[in-house]
Amino acid sequence: MESLQDHSEGLSADVLNHLDRTTSTVSQPVIRRRILKRRLDDLSKVDDFGRISGVSLDIIYRELIRYSRYNLPIAYRLPEDHAILRSLPVELLSQLEIPVLAFQEATLYEIHRARSTGALHFRNQGCRNDWIWVQAGTEEMYGALRGRLPAKLVALLTIRDTRCDDTDTVRRVACVQMLTPVISGRLSDQHGLVTVQMREDARAFTIVDIGTILGLAHLIPEADRRWLANSRIDLRTFNQFY
Amino acid sequence: MENVALHGLKTNACPKCEVPTHELGTNAKNYRSRDYTRYQRYKPENVNSGTVSDNDHVMSYKLGIGQNIFHRRDRVSASDLFKPDMLHIIYLGLFKHMMDWIEGFLKKHGRLQAFNDVWKALPPYPGFWVPKKAYRAVTQWQGKEMRNLGRCILGVLAVALRQPGVAQAIPFKRALGCVRALIDFNMMAQYRSHTPDTIAYMEDYFDQFHRIKDIFLELRVTKRTQAKVDKQRKEIRRQGCLMREGAAPSQRRRIRDDDRDEESELRMDMINAELHFNFVKMHLLSHFCDQIRQFGNIPMYSTEIGELVHKTQIKEGWRQSNNNDAGRQIVHSYGRQHAIRM
Numbered sequence: 001m002e003s004l005q006d007h008s009e010g011l012s013a014d015v016l017n018h019l020d021r022t023t024s025t026v027s028q029p030v031i032r033r034r035i036l037k038r039r040l041d042d043l044s045k046v047d048d049f050g051r052i053s054g055v056s057l058d059i060i061y062r063e064l065i066r067y068s069r070y071n072l073p074i075a076y077r078l079p080e081d082h083a084i085l086r087s088l089p090v091e092l093l094s095q096l097e098i099p100v101l102a103f104q105e106a107t108l109y110e111i112h113r114a115r116s117t118g119a120l121h122f123r124n125q126g127c128r129n130d131w132i133w134v135q136a137g138t139e140e141m142y143g144a145l146r147g148r149l150p151a152k153l154v155a156l157l158t159i160r161d162t163r164c165d166d167t168d169t170v171r172r173v174a175c176v177q178m179l180t181p182v183i184s185g186r187l188s189d190q191h192g193l194v195t196v197q198m199r200e201d202a203r204a205f206t207i208v209d210i211g212t213i214l215g216l217a218h219l220i221p222e223a224d225r226r227w228l229a230n231s232r233i234d235l236r237t238f239n240q241f242y
Numbered sequence: 243m244e245n246v247a248l249h250g251l252k253t254n255a256c257p258k259c260e261v262p263t264h265e266l267g268t269n270a271k272n273y274r275s276r277d278y279t280r281y282q283r284y285k286p287e288n289v290n291s292g293t294v295s296d297n298d299h300v301m302s303y304k305l306g307i308g309q310n311i312f313h314r315r316d317r318v319s320a321s322d323l324f325k326p327d328m329l330h331i332i333y334l335g336l337f338k339h340m341m342d343w344i345e346g347f348l349k350k351h352g353r354l355q356a357f358n359d360v361w362k363a364l365p366p367y368p369g370f371w372v373p374k375k376a377y378r379a380v381t382q383w384q385g386k387e388m389r390n391l392g393r394c395i396l397g398v399l400a401v402a403l404r405q406p407g408v409a410q411a412i413p414f415k416r417a418l419g420c421v422r423a424l425i426d427f428n429m430m431a432q433y434r435s436h437t438p439d440t441i442a443y444m445e446d447y448f449d450q451f452h453r454i455k456d457i458f459l460e461l462r463v464t465k466r467t468q469a470k471v472d473k474q475r476k477e478i479r480r481q482g483c484l485m486r487e488g489a490a491p492s493q494r495r496r497i498r499d500d501d502r503d504e505e506s507e508l509r510m511d512m513i514n515a516e517l518h519f520n521f522v523k524m525h526l527l528s529h530f531c532d533q534i535r536q537f538g539n540i541p542m543y544s545t546e547i548g549e550l551v552h553k554t555q556i557k558e559g560w561r562q563s564n565n566n567d568a569g570r571q572i573v574h575s576y577g578r579q580h581a582i583r584m
Contacts, residue, residue: 104434112368131365190418191400192426218367220360220397222404230397233367238429 032099032109034210036156036172040120043092046085046159052092052118053155053175059204061085064159067173067207076169078161093156094120096174100215103235112216116153116174129153131217134176134208143185144194144241150217150229151176154205174213175205179227187241191228194241198225248311249324254522257324258529267519269452271528276321278313325543326526326533332428333388335523340424341383341391346461347417348402351410354378357402364394385546396425416457423451431530431540441531448527459517467516471509478505 043049046064050057061082068078079085094117099109114130115122122128129152136142136149155175162168180202182195196219218237219227231241249257254266259273312320348354358376366372371390373380380387399421406414427447430440463471482501486494530540537543559572 110368188400190415191396192422193397193400216367218365218370218394220365220394220401221363222401228397228400230394232396232425232429233370233393235429235432 034099034172034213035097036093036158036210037095037097038093040092040094044089046088046090049090049092049155049157054119055204057082057086063175063203063205063207067209071209072171076161078159078171079163084163089160089162091158092118093158094118096153096156096210096213098213098215100236103239114153114213114216116156118155131219132174132176133214133217134178135212135214136178142181143183144187145181145185145229146240148214148240149178149180150196150219150227151178151206151208156210172210173207174210175207177202177204178206179219182226193231194229195222196227196229200225249320250311254520256522256525256529258321258526261525264518264520266522266525269449269528271532278320322536325537326530326540327543327545328428328431328540329385329544329546329549331523331526332431333385333392336424336527337388337392337428338383339521339523340421340458341395343458343461344395344399344417344421345378347413347458350461351403351413353402357398360398360401364398370394385549392425392428396422413457416454420451420454420457423447423454427451427527427530434539434541436534436539441534444531444534448531455519459519462517462519464516467512470516471512474508474512475505478508 043052046060047057050060053060064078064085065080068080072078078088094115096114096116098112098114100112102108102110114132116129117127118129119127131150132153133148134151135147137147139146141147142149153174153176157173157175159171159173160168161171177198179196179198182197185194187194218230218233220230222228229241231237251257254263256266256273257276259275261270261273312318312323344357345354348357358378361373361377362375364370364372370393371386373390383391396418400418403410403414403418424447427444430444430447433440478501482497486497489497534540555576556572559575560568562575563571
């Protein structure tokens with residue numbers, strides 16, 4: 001390439017860039033995406049989701065509008081009219097594959113499979129709704145949790161905005177029950193773990209983009225509505241909380 | 243066990259340094275590295291011929307030195323051949339001891355049931371084996387189970403020891419601190435690359451563990467020590483009864499209180515005299531940081547892979563042999579299969 005560049009005043013920059021890309025021996029990092037899997041068939045509209053989850057439609061509409069206002073650019077926001085919202089096609093899924101970069105690795109990913117079966121059974125046993133970490137703020141927030149909050153996965157949805165044919169976009173969202181840290185997320189003096197709780201006045205669920213889900217969380221039940229965030233579960237988590 | 247045979251060591255002798263047996267349970271690190279050339283001079287025949295002093299001979303005897311098969315090999319430093327191994331030193335060594343101590347501690351404070359309840363309610367996580375049985379119902383603790391235990395024990399213990407009584411607050415705090423230091427040391431030892439800061443953290447955790455490990459000392463009571471303590475206690479009580487005879491009730495109460503204090507003090511004295519942490523796996527942790535500085539990360543020298551292939555390389559070979567001169571047949575059998583597979 002260098003010799004070619006030395007003798008190639010006549011070649012345009014585009015050609016050189018193309019040659020650089022195609023002949024380079026350095027492999028480009030593979031960008032991993034979160035993948036939604038296992039579609040549940042008996043759902044096609046927002047109303048159906050309300051029926052399956054047992055949450056009132058008003059709450060679902062309110063949360064969808066809140067998600068749209070705080071997370072989406074104005075041009076891509078969801079309609080705020082309940083009648084239009086009700087007509088949008090929806091898919092309910094039960095598994096989210098989250099690629100998590102392995103500790104001290106640059107290209108190696110571990111796949112965390114977050115499952116949310118709602119009230120349905122998982123492998124002939126009880127229902128399964130996993131704990132996940134959600135990026136809920138900046139690094140300065142929530143003390144040792146550094147901007148992350150644990151949450152319970154309630155549902156995984158895709159919502160297709162079909163109002164205009166040319167802007168037919170799909171929103172991949174998760175309904176989660178957020179937990180809040182006790183004593184501002186400070187590590188306990190005794191055991192060095194953070195205690196989290198589900199407040200009595202917590203919202204039924206919050207809708208977040210699946211891009212904000214960082215991986216699975218391991219919470220150890222401490223008391224009613226209180227858990228310990230286990231930071232010794234793996235090296236990556238151990239290195240993140242301090 | 244292999245190291246003991248290869249390095250010609252007696253049990254409870256460190257293969258890397260000259261730490262005396264009675265200091266294996268301390269965090270002292272500055273012992274001279276083993277020098278097998280020097281030990282050769284301390285052999286009994288040399289001592290008899292008067293070439294070295296008797297003190298040196300006694301010293302070498304105490305350190306438990308035998309014949310090291312790597313001695314006098316070119317460019318081989320026999321003391322550096324031993325590599326810290328997480329599977330045998332931490333998982334099957336210290337974690338196993340720690341769980342005995344924790345079990346005794348929980349039993350003593352009546353928290354074993356709470357521990358079992360939390361143990362059974364652990365949620366799933368990638369690579370984490372969710373326990374199906376109560377902790378005490380698990381009969382076989384191998385490397386995999388111990389590694390799993392290291393990932394959750396701190397949280398489970400923290401929940402089991404929550405809301406302590408007034409008298410329990412300090413022992414619970416110390417027990418949690420001790421377990422936390424050991425778990426954190428284990429976590430950092432698993433790093434595949436280190437900086438001076440991570441090594442300094444490891445040293446801190448190691449020192450912290452040694453500072454507060456005494457909380458579990460009384461749980462290392464052997465049956466012999468327990469019998470001695472019981473005998474002593476009975477004697478004190480018998481003497482107390484004799485002294486209390488004919489005394490006024492208030493005086494009797496005072497004597498009883500004094501006896502109780504004396505009994506407790508004597509018990510602790512006896513425990514301190516008899517109990518110790520002087521076993522070699524406790525000491526081997528002190529070489530982890532030096533090992534990282536000298537040779538790189540610890541997982542690189544893990545014996546887990548070797549243990550894993552025992553089944554294919556040795557057990558299957560043994561099964562296929564006619565059990566006569568089996569070693570040769572095992573080697574040939576594996577070599578043949580490997581060649582065909584290639």
